[in-house]
Amino acid sequence: MAHSGTVSISTTTLSDRPGDPGRSDILAVAREQVLERGEGLTQDQVLEVLQLPDESLDDLLALAHDVRMRWCGPEVEVEGIISLKTGGCPEDCHFCSQSGLFASPVRSAWLDVPMLVEAAKQTAKTGATEFCIVAAVRGPDERLMGQVAAGVAAIKDVVDINVACSLGMLTPDQVTRLAEMGVHRYNHNLETARSYFPNVVTTHTWEERWETLRLVREAGMEVCCGGIVGMGETLEQRAEFAAQLAELTPDEVPLNFLNPRPGTPFGDLEQMSGPDALRTVAAYRLAMPRTVLRFAGGREITLGDLGARQGLLGGINAVIVGNYLTTLGRPAEADIDLLGELQMPIKALNETL
Amino acid sequence: MTAPVQEPAADGAAQFCDQCGAPAAEPGHERCAARRTLEPPRFCPQCARRMVVQVDPFGWTARCSRHGETHS
Numbered sequence: 346m347a348h349s350g351t352v353s354i355s356t357t358t359l360s361d362r363p364g365d366p367g368r369s370d371i372l373a374v375a376r377e378q379v380l381e382r383g384e385g386l387t388q389d390q391v392l393e394v395l396q397l398p399d400e401s402l403d404d405l406l407a408l409a410h411d412v413r414m415r416w417c418g419p420e421v422e423v424e425g426i427i428s429l430k431t432g433g434c435p436e437d438c439h440f441c442s443q444s445g446l447f448a449s450p451v452r453s454a455w456l457d458v459p460m461l462v463e464a465a466k467q468t469a470k471t472g473a474t475e476f477c478i479v480a481a482v483r484g485p486d487e488r489l490m491g492q493v494a495a496g497v498a499a500i501k502d503v504v505d506i507n508v509a510c511s512l513g514m515l516t517p518d519q520v521t522r523l524a525e526m527g528v529h530r531y532n533h534n535l536e537t538a539r540s541y542f543p544n545v546v547t548t549h550t551w552e553e554r555w556e557t558l559r560l561v562r563e564a565g566m567e568v569c570c571g572g573i574v575g576m577g578e579t580l581e582q583r584a585e586f587a588a589q590l591a592e593l594t595p596d597e598v599p600l601n602f603l604n605p606r607p608g609t610p611f612g613d614l615e616q617m618s619g620p621d622a623l624r625t626v627a628a629y630r631l632a633m634p635r636t637v638l639r640f641a642g643g644r645e646i647t648l649g650d651l652g653a654r655q656g657l658l659g660g661i662n663a664v665i666v667g668n669y670l671t672t673l674g675r676p677a678e679a680d681i682d683l684l685g686e687l688q689m690p691i692k693a694l695n696e697t698l
Numbered sequence: 699m700t701a702p703v704q705e706p707a708a709d710g711a712a713q714f715c716d717q718c719g720a721p722a723a724e725p726g727h728e729r730c731a732a733r734r735t736l737e738p739p740r741f742c743p744q745c746a747r748r749m750v751v752q753v754d755p756f757g758w759t760a761r762c763s764r765h766g767e768t769h770s
Contacts, residue, residue, distance in 0.1 A: 425755040450719070450740035452750045464754045607718070645736055667755030673736045677755065 371397070372404055379631050380412050386631045388588035394628040395580045399620050409627035409660030416634040420692040421684055422597075422663035424475035424509075424639070425468030425677075428670040429456050429496065430489060434481040436513075436548045438536070439610035440573055440603055442671055443481035449608035451671055458492070458499050465500045465508075471666055471677045472691040476500065477509040477532060479670055483549065484514040490522065497526045505694060509569065514553055520560040530567035530596065533557050538586035541578045558593060571599035571641065574625050575617035583625060587632040597663065598636050600629060602643030604672065622647045623659055630660025639663035645675055653680055657687055712743035719746045739768070 371393040378384050386394065397405055433445045433453035442449040456464075465476045478496060480489055489512065497508050510523060511532035523531065535554050536542065542551040562568050570593055574583055590598055602622050605614050617625075622644070630638055640661045644652040653664065653675070666677035684691060715722050716739030717730035738751050742762035749760040757770035 427754055428752070431752065450748055452748050454750045454752050456752060456754075460752075460754070464756075467754075467756050668753050668758070671738075671751070671753055673738060673753065673758070 372401065372408055375412075375631050376408060379634050380408065380415060383416055383634050385591050385633055386587075386628070388584050391587045391628050391632050392581060392584035394631060395583055395624055397624060402620055402623060405627045406623060406655070406659035409630040410658050412634050413630055413638070413660050413662050417637070417662050419689050420662070421657065421689045422475060422637055422639070422692045423471060423473040423681070423684075424477060424663065424665050425464070425471070425473050425667055426477045426479055426665055426670060427456065427461065427464045428454075428481070429461065429478050429492065430454075430480040430482060431456075431671065432481060434483070436483050436546065438546050440536075440545065440576055440606065441481075442606035442609055444609070447609050449606060455492075458496050461496045462499045462503060465504045465506055468667070469504050469506045471681055473666060474507055474692055474694045475509055475530070476504075476506045477511055477530075479511040479532075480513070481670075482513045484516070485512045485519055490519065493523070494526055497528060501527060507694065509567075511569075514549065514557045515560060517560055520557075520564045520566075524564040524566050528566060530569050531561040532569040532597075532599065533561065534572045534599070535570055535586070535589065535593075536572040537574075537576060537578055538582040539589055540585060541576070541582045544578075545576055555593075558595075567596040568593070569597040569599065570595040571597070571601065571639070573601040573603050573643070575603035575614070575622070575643070575647070576611060577614060584628070587629050590629075591632045594633075594636075596637060597639055598629065598633060599639040599641040599663075599665070600626060600661075601641040602647040604643040604646045616643075617647050619648050619652070619655075622652075623655055626656050627660045637663045639665065641665050642669045642672065642674075650675065650679075653683055654687070657683070657689065714741055714743050714746040716741050716743045719748070738770070 431454040432443045432451045434443045437444055437446050442451045468476050500508055507529045509530040509532060510528045533554055537545050539551045558568055558570055602617050605612050638661055640656045664680050666680045668674050712722055715727050715730050717733050719741035738753055738758035739760050742749055742765050744765045747762050749762045751760045759767055759769040761767045
């Protein structure tokens with residue numbers, strides 16, 4: 346692998362570099378367009394970035410880092426997530442171990458409110474300002490809405506943390522109720538490019554997801570929308586997805602890397618290479634210079650222990666700490682310690698208001 | 699998915715792989731071993747039943763209907 350693991354912040358200018366001038370062109374264009382003017386890359390430009398060779402990776406990451414520092418600042422948003430309702434989902438998202446339609450070993454489970462509050466408390470202790478309650482459902486039923494209402498109220502009583510939710514597709518009434526509960530941000534991933542979505546999910550459409558996102562924004566909640574890369578999509582489709590997300594202008598974009606799950610249709614896919622994952626991080630930052638770009642699931646698998654550092658120096662400005670919904674992450678302290686070492690302050694609670 | 703359900707060994711030793719549910723003595727668990735650092739257990743090591751697993755940001759609990767709960 347050409348990329349050795351440590352990210353060197355190169356001070357070499359592009360013009361010092363030999364080789365194909367077309368290759369460095371896109372970085373020069375991005376420097377002027379994104380870094381100086383704050384205007385995200387177009388779909389075609391993102392594709393050019395995704396096609397850069399490994400030799401350009403350090404320069405690309407350094408530029409993405411500069412863009413993030415310039416347009417977002419040094420703060421990093423830290424979040425913990427919890428699965429309120431695990432497994433037994435009627436949808437067929439081909440990457441997901443929680444679909445009831447696949448022979449996955451994940452069984453259904455419900456978390457009770459005291460355990461939810463305890464997880465929020467522990468999350469806040471790390472310095473995190475975000476706690477996201479997630480349920481594996483097509484959309485919430487009344488039982489789930491009731492459990493969420495009770496959980497959000499109980500958390501707000503005792504923990505100083507922003508509560509987000511991810512509960513699938515919503516009706517207008519449910520959106521209103523979540524906003525009234527004080528849910529400040531709603532996560533609903535488009536998951537992949539519109540053109541590739543039918544290869545990933547057949548039980549609902551990309552457009553239905555877009556509609557929920559529209560309702561969420563209308564209700565005044567922050568929009569959190571990202572997806573998973575490495576699901577067999579082409580580089581063109583990865584660029585298409587970046588452009589579609591940029592059009593949505595979400596407040597936050599969580600970027601996941603496929604962690605192939607046993608028993609799912611994508612269970613035997615190869616995991617993405619580290620350089621590909623990092624190129625995607627940087628390209629998405631250059632497409633969306635101002636968004637909260639969060640390192641989410643799969644980073645430990647794709648990038649190993651060094652991934653957090655490489656991402657945080659390559660355009661990432663938010664992390665999920667600790668475990669994920671059904672899989673484990675690295676210990677939260679490892680990421681918190683790293684932020685200290687990189688002199689990146691954890692975003693404080695009132696800065697998000 | 700149904701894994702083979704058998705009675706545990708008299709000494710309570712792990713008979714089954716907690717990742718794939720196959721007998722632990724069978725070869726081919728290299729991938730399971732690699733997984734274990736980033737995956738909670740899914741199958742009861744004593745009887746291979748699928749367990750109900752709850753992951754939270756800082757740990758996990760896994761419950762077998764026959765052999766009870768373990769946690770991280």
